[in-house]
Amino acid sequence: MSDGLPMRVPAPGLPARVRIHEVGPRDGLQNEPGTVPTEVKAEFIRRLAGAGLGTVEATSFVHPKWVPQLADAERLYPLVSGLDVRLPVLVPNERGLERALALGAREVAVFASATESFSRANLNRTVDEALAMFEPVVARAKAEGLAVRGYLSMCFGDPWEGPVPLAQVVRVTRRLADLGCDELSLGDTIGVATPGHVTALLTALDEAGLPASRLAVHFHDTYGQALANTLAALQHGVTTVDASAGGLGGCPYAKSATGNLATEDLVWMLHGLGIETGVDLGRLTATSVWMAEELGRPSPSRTVRALSHKE
Structure with missing residues (x-):
């Protein structure tokens, strides 16, 4: 392992390739104490x-008052829009979509909740009111030829409501799909999921006509379960996994939640399983080390720490 890569030992029943949906610049940096x-x-x-x-x-094209860390969306997006990668942006409402369209964005995402408590805390709306707000946003985006992702938070547990019934998650996921969302990202916002729970939810969604091919998973590592949960999702056929470089980010409304699944930790596992990602782990680790220095604190990613300490 002198090259900083794990030994590749494939396991049966897993996808040949996984698309990593990197959320660090948005989901990671939006929760930073400073700008x-x-x-x-x-x-x-x-x-x-x-x-x-x-x-x-x-x-995210959200009102600067709510997320001041991302108030520079209009200045940032033109600086990176020429890159040959997919650059989705979050749009909370029609105004946010207008701002994104004006800059030429081709992929957008809306952010809903599976629970009433978090919907009120995060959006100041009931679940149904939030979905009604998203309906014209998704319709307009689709009419403009954009790809639309639907985030669904609190799919496994809620800090106020506790465990979330599978049927409740299926109902809201189905509603997002019916609005026209191309991809649905299932969020374990406070990190309480375990592999059996993940399998049960994915099975229930499949039975409701939402196959793994339309789904992504977004795990937090509060209890150290993010990689185990990801593996369970891969075994079920999911091929899109959200992760954040260096493990940046968390949920401001989930006080105990640690950060997102670190992209480096995910890549280490996937490469060890012989699953293609297209990611250069050395360059990614160096990026997270650089970003940690910019933020003035070490990366929480165990893979970043392990590989950077070898140098």
Whole structure:
């Protein structure tokens, strides 16, 4: 392992390739206590693209009052829009979509909740009111030829409501699909999922006409379960996994939640399983080390720590 790569030992029943949906520049940086300079964000995105990540979620066109860390979306997006990668952006409403369209964005995402408590905390709306708000956004985006992703948070547990019934998650996921979302990302926002729970939800969604080919998974590592949960999803046929370079980010409304699944930790596991990602782990690790220095603290990713300490 002197080259910083695991021994490749494939396991049966897994996909040959996984698309990593990198969320660090948006989901990671939006929860930083300070504001990262626009040029640093742009360089972060360029380096991630240079490391082979083909999808990098760039920013969010949300009102600056709500997420001041991403208030520079109009300045940032033109700095990276020429990159030869997919650059989805989050749009909370029609105004956000207008801003994204004006800059030539080709992929957008909306962010819903499976639970009433989190929907009220995050969007100040009930689940049904939030879906009604998204309906014209998704319709307009589709009419403009954009790809639309639907994020669904609190799919496994909620800090106020506790465990979330499978049927409740299936209902809201189905509604997002019916609005026209091409891909649905299932979020374990407070990191309480375990592999059997993941399998049960994916099975229930499949039975509701939402196959693994339309789904992505987005795990947090609060209890150290993110990789185990990802493996369960891969065994079920999911081939799109959300991750954040260096493990940046968390949920501001989930006080105990640690960051997102670190992209480096995911890549290490996938490469060890012989699954193609297109990612250069060395370049990705170097990017996260650089970003950690910019933020003034070490990366929580175990793979980043292990590989950077070898140098």
